[in-house]
Amino acid sequence: MKLSFSAQDETFREEVATWMGENLTGEFAQMRYRGGPGDEHVFVEERKAWERKLHGGGWTCIGWPEAYGGRGATIEQQVIFNEEYARAGGPGRMGHIGETLTGPTLIAYGTDEQRERYLPGILRGEDFWCQGYSEPSAGSDLANVKTRAIKDKDSGQWKISGQKVWTSLAHESEYCFVIARTDSESVGNKGLGFFLVTLDQPGVDIRPIQQMTGTSEFNEVFFDEAVCADSDLVGAPGDGWKVAMGLLGFERGVSTLGQQMLFQNELDEIVRLAKVNGASQDPALRQRIADAHIGLRIMRYNSMRMLSGGGDDGSLQKEAMIYKLYWSSWHRNLGKLAMDVMGPESEVLDAAPYELSRLQAMYLFTRADTIYGGTNQIQRNIIAERALGMPREPRG
Amino acid sequence: MDFTFSEDQYLFRDSVGEFLRNEVTPERIRAGWESPTGRDDALWQALTELGVTGLTVPESHGGLGMSAVDFVLLAQECGYVALPEPLVNTALVAVPVLQAVGGELAATWLPKVADGSARVVCGLANNQLAEDAHVADLLLWCEGDALFALHPGQFTARANASVDPSRRLYAIAIEPGVEPVLTGAAANAVGGLAMRRGALGAAAQCLGLAQRMIDMSVAYTSDRQQFGKPIGSFQAVKHHMANVAVRLEYAKPAVARAAYSLFTDDPGAQRHVAHAKLAACDAANLAAKHSIQVHGAMGYTWEVDLHIFMKKAWALAGTWGDSGFHKACVMDYLMYDDARLGATGTFS
Ligand SMILES: Cc1cc2nc3c(=O)[nH]c(=O)nc-3n(C[C@H](O)[C@H](O)[C@H](O)COP(=O)(O)OP(=O)(O)OC[C@H]3O[C@@H](n4cnc5c(N)ncnc54)[C@H](O)[C@@H]3O)c2cc1C
Numbered sequence: 001m002k003l004s005f006s007a008q009d010e011t012f013r014e015e016v017a018t019w020m021g022e023n024l025t026g027e028f029a030q031m032r033y034r035g036g037p038g039d040e041h042v043f044v045e046e047r048k049a050w051e052r053k054l055h056g057g058g059w060t061c062i063g064w065p066e067a068y069g070g071r072g073a074t075i076e077q078q079v080i081f082n083e084e085y086a087r088a089g090g091p092g093r094m095g096h097i098g099e100t101l102t103g104p105t106l107i108a109y110g111t112d113e114q115r116e117r118y119l120p121g122i123l124r125g126e127d128f129w130c131q132g133y134s135e136p137s138a139g140s141d142l143a144n145v146k147t148r149a150i151k152d153k154d155s156g157q158w159k160i161s162g163q164k165v166w167t168s169l170a171h172e173s174e175y176c177f178v179i180a181r182t183d184s185e186s187v188g189n190k191g192l193g194f195f196l197v198t199l200d201q202p203g204v205d206i207r208p209i210q211q212m213t214g215t216s217e218f219n220e221v222f223f224d225e226a227v228c229a230d231s232d233l234v235g236a237p238g239d240g241w242k243v244a245m246g247l248l249g250f251e252r253g254v255s256t257l258g259q260q261m262l263f264q265n266e267l268d269e270i271v272r273l274a275k276v277n278g279a280s281q282d283p284a285l286r287q288r289i290a291d292a293h294i295g296l297r298i299m300r301y302n303s304m305r306m307l308s309g310g311g312d313d314g315s316l317q318k319e320a321m322i323y324k325l326y327w328s329s330w331h332r333n334l335g336k337l338a339m340d341v342m343g344p345e346s347e348v349l350d351a352a353p354y355e356l357s358r359l360q361a362m363y364l365f366t367r368a369d370t371i372y373g374g375t376n377q378i379q380r381n382i383i384a385e386r387a388l389g390m391p392r393e394p395r396g
Numbered sequence: 397m398d399f400t401f402s403e404d405q406y407l408f409r410d411s412v413g414e415f416l417r418n419e420v421t422p423e424r425i426r427a428g429w430e431s432p433t434g435r436d437d438a439l440w441q442a443l444t445e446l447g448v449t450g451l452t453v454p455e456s457h458g459g460l461g462m463s464a465v466d467f468v469l470l471a472q473e474c475g476y477v478a479l480p481e482p483l484v485n486t487a488l489v490a491v492p493v494l495q496a497v498g499g500e501l502a503a504t505w506l507p508k509v510a511d512g513s514a515r516v517v518c519g520l521a522n523n524q525l526a527e528d529a530h531v532a533d534l535l536l537w538c539e540g541d542a543l544f545a546l547h548p549g550q551f552t553a554r555a556n557a558s559v560d561p562s563r564r565l566y567a568i569a570i571e572p573g574v575e576p577v578l579t580g581a582a583a584n585a586v587g588g589l590a591m592r593r594g595a596l597g598a599a600a601q602c603l604g605l606a607q608r609m610i611d612m613s614v615a616y617t618s619d620r621q622q623f624g625k626p627i628g629s630f631q632a633v634k635h636h637m638a639n640v641a642v643r644l645e646y647a648k649p650a651v652a653r654a655a656y657s658l659f660t661d662d663p664g665a666q667r668h669v670a671h672a673k674l675a676a677c678d679a680a681n682l683a684a685k686h687s688i689q690v691h692g693a694m695g696y697t698w699e700v701d702l703h704i705f706m707k708k709a710w711a712l713a714g715t716w717g718d719s720g721f722h723k724a725c726v727m728d729y730l731m732y733d734d735a736r737l738g739a740t741g742t743f744s
Contacts, residue, residue: 139692141622166693210698212706218693282720336681339710343718344524347711348565349557360559367688368696375692377632393630 005076013080019057020088028053028091035092036262038365039358041215044172047094051125061099061123068107068115069123075307079257086261093258097169098122098129102177102196104250109194109234109243118175118196132164132178132197132221133244140378142179143189143241147223149180151230158182158228160197163220166372170206170219173199178223179244182237192240196232203227213364214354248373256323257307260300263331266362267292270338273359279341288337295330302326321387325379328369335366399649401469409469412448413476420477422701428480429561435531440481444512452487454495457506464488464593468600468655475604478708480562482517482528484597489590490518493536493543496586497577501545505534518590523715525565529553537568538587542576550574560707592658592669594716599651599669599676605709606644606676606683612702613637613687616694627690636686643682647675664744667729670722677719680709 005013024032028050031043054060063078064070073081093099103122106115121127138144147162160180170176176197183191199206203226208216235243271289274280280289303323338359339346350357356364370376384390401409419439428434443449452467453459471484491509494502494516508514514533519526521539529535530553535546544550551574553566578586614637617628627633654672657665684706688695695702713719729735736744 134693137621139622140627141624144622212696212698212703214698279720282724284723285720332685336685339714340719342714343720344714346714347558347560347563348525349559352555352557354557354561356559367685368693370689371692371696376689377630380632 016084031091032089038361082258130173147180189241194243335363413473450510453510458510464658471600472604475601529566543578543583560711599672602676602680609683609687670725
C-alpha cells in the first residue's frame with residue numbers, strides 16, 4: 001500500500017494546473033463551473049470548442065493507450081488530471097460519452113476499421129456521442145428492447161427501426177450507439193446487435209423531452225429504416241448484450257473520478273454558503289455536512305482501491321457493482337442537504353421564468369441520479385443476486 | 397379526550413374537496429403558469445360562491461366562524477390539488493390577524509373577505525418574501541416591530557420567481573410615510589400568531605401533497621410494466637410507498653394537535669406547530685423522493701404532473717420557518733428548566 005503521489009505525479013499535476021490556468025481564460029472563462037450534470041444545456045458550442053482546445057493541449061482521452069492517440073496515463077495521472085480540472089472549474093465535458101464509453105468499448109470489442117473511423121473524431125473533440133439503450137418498454141428491463149435491425153440483402157446494410165427514449169444529448173451528437181434486435185424472433189438478451197449509428201440521416205428523428213428542470217437534456221429518438229453499414233456493427237449479430245454490458249463496466253470505471261471532483265465542488269459550495277448564511281450554526285445541519293464529507297471520502301477511497309486492483313482496460317472487480325448505488329444515494333442526500341442549508345432561499349429562483357441556481361439544479365438533477373444507468377432497486381438486486389449469490393427474484 | 401374530527405368536519409371536507417378535485421386540475425394549474433398573474437379569477441369567484449373564502453371569518457362579519465381545527469382538513473385538500481390561489485393564507489393567517497388587530501380594520505375587511513369582494517393576504521418580512529402581493533387588495537405585512545396593513549400603491553412589490561411556478565413571490569418595500577397599524581409588543585404578538593398559522597397551513601398542505609403523490613405513484617406502478625409485470629408488484633417498489641404511507645399517517649395527528657392548540661390558545665402552540673411542520677414536511681419530502689423514484693425517468697419530466705406536487709412541497713419546506721427554525725423551537729423547550737417533560741406531560 002502507498003497512499004501518496006510520487007514526485008513525477010506532482011510534476012504532472014503542475015503541468016495540468018499550469019495548462020488549465022493559461023487556457024481556461026478569455027472566451028472560456030465564463031464556462032467555469034458550468035455545464036455539469038443538470039446544467040448540460042448551457043454553453044454547448046463553447047464547450048465543444050473547449051474540447052478542441054483540450055485536444056490541442058493533449059488533454060482529451062488521456063487514459064487511452066498511446067496507439068490510439070491517448071497518453072496511456074496511469075490511474076494516478078488520471079486522478080490528478082480530474083482533480084486539477086475540477087479545481088480550475090473546468091466546464092462539464094461535452095465529450096465524455098465518446099471518451100469514456102464509446103472509445104473504451106471500441107478499443108475492447110471493435111475492429112481496426114471502427115477504431116480508425118471513430119476514435120480520431122472523439123480524440124479531437126469533433127465528434128460527440130450518445131447512448132441509445134432505453135426504450136419506452138425497456139427501462140429497467142433493458143433486455144426488452146424492441147428496436148429492430150434488418151440486413152438489406154442487396155446493399156448489405158442494416159436498416160434500423162424503432163424508438164429510443166431518454167437519450168441524453170442526442171440533439172448535440174453526431175453518433176449514437178444503439179442496441180437493436182438483429183434476430184427478430186429473439187427475446188431477452190439474445191439476438192441483439194450493437195450498432196454505431198450516424199444521426200444526421202433521413203431515417204432519424206430527434207425530439208427533445210423537457211425535464212422537471214425546465215430544460216431539455218434528453219430526447220426521444222425515432223428510427224425509421226435508419227441506415228447503418230455492416231462494418232458499423234460491433235461484434236457479431238447476437239453479441240449486442242455482451243458489448244452493451246462491457247460498456248456499462250467502463251461507465252463505472254475511471255469516468256467516476258471526474259464526477260467525484262464535481263461532488264467535491266458542490267460540497268465546498270454548500271459549506272461556503274452555510275458559513276455565509278448562518279446555517280453552519282445549526283447543529284443538525286453541521287452533522288449532515290460532516291456526514292457528507294465522510295461519505296465522499298469513503299466513495300473516493302473505494303474508487304481508488306477498485307482502480308488500483310483493476311486491469312489496464314478499466315474492467316472492474318466485484319466492488320464495482322456497489323458503486324452506482326453508493327454514489328447516487330450519497331448525491332441525492334447532498335441535494336436535499338443543499339436545499340436545507342439554503343433554507344427559505346431554496347425556493348427562490350435566480351431569475352424568471354425558470355432559471356435555477358447552481359444548487360437548485362443540482363438538487364433536481366440528483367432526483368435522477370438514483371434512476372439513470374440502472375435504478376437503485378436494480379442495483380440492489382444485482383448486489384444481492386450476483387455479488388451475494390442470493391436466489392434470483394422471479395421475473396417475467 | 398378525542399383525537400378525531402367530527403362527521404360534519406369530514407362531510408364539509410369531502411364536499412369542498414370534490415369541488416377542488418374537479419376544478420383545480422393539473423391542466424388548469426399549468427395554464428396558470430403561463431398567465432401574467434398566475435391567478436384564476438373565475439376560480440376565486442367560484443370559491444367565493446361556495447363560501448370557502450369566508451369560512452374562518454366570524455359569523456358577525458358574514459362568515460361561517462370556523463376554527464383552525466375545522467379548516468385544517470380543507471387546507472389538506474388545497475394541498476392535494478396544489479391550489480395556486482391564496483385560500484390557506486387568507487383563511488388561516490390573514491383573517492385571524494385582522495381579528496387580532498380588531499377595530500375598524502377588522503370591521504372593514506372581514507366582511508369583504510367573507511363576500512369575496514377583496515383578497516387579503518399576510519406575509520412576514522423575516523420570511524423575506526410575500527405571497528400573492530400582486531393580487532392582494534390588502535397586504536398585512538409584519539416587519540420588525542411593526543404590522544402594516546398595506547393597500548396597493550402603499551408598497552412596491554418586486555417579483556421573485558419560485559421553484560413552484562404556481563407561487564408568486566414579492567420582495568416588499570413600503571412607500572415612505574406609511575404608518576403601521578400596530579407597533580412594539582402588540583405587533584410582535586400578531587407576527588408570532590401569523591407565523592404559527594402560516595406554518596400550520598403549510599403543514600396541512602404538505603399532508604395533502606404527500607397523499608396526492610402516493611395516489612399518483614400507486615396508479616402509475618399498477619399500470620407500468622417491466623419484466624412482464626406491473627412494477628408495483630416488486631417489493632422494492634411497494635415498500636417505498638408503504639414507508640411513505642406510514643410517515644404520512646403519523647404526521648397527521650401532529651397537525652391535528654397543532655390546529656387544536658391554535659384553536660384553544662394553548663401556551664405550547666408554537667412548539668406544537670413546530671412538530672406539525674417538521675413531521676408533515678418530512679412526509680411530503682419522502683413522498684416526493686420515493687414517488688419520483690418509482691416513476692423512473694418519467695418522474696423526472698416536466699410533462700408528467702408529479703413535479704407540480706413535488707415542487708410545492710419543496711417550496712413549503714423552507715417557508716413559514718424552515719426545519720432548522722422549527723427544530724430549534726422544540727430543542728429550546730426541551731432544554732428549558734421548567735419544561736413539562738415526564739409522564740404527565742402528554743398534552744403539554
Ligand atoms: C436524466 C436521465 C438521463 C438518461 N440518459 C439515458 C441515456 O443517455 N441513454 C439511455 O439509454 N437511457 C438513459 N436514461 C434512461 C435510464 O437508463 C432509465 O430511466 C432507467 O434504466 C430506468 O428505466 P425507466 O425509467 O423505464 O424506469 P422503470 O424501469 O419503469 O422503473 C420504475 C421503477 O420501478 C422499479 N423497478 C423496475 N423493475 C424492478 C425490479 N425488478 N425490482 C425492483 N424494482 C424495479 C425501478 O427501480 C423504478 O423505481 C436516462 C434517464 C434519466 C433520468
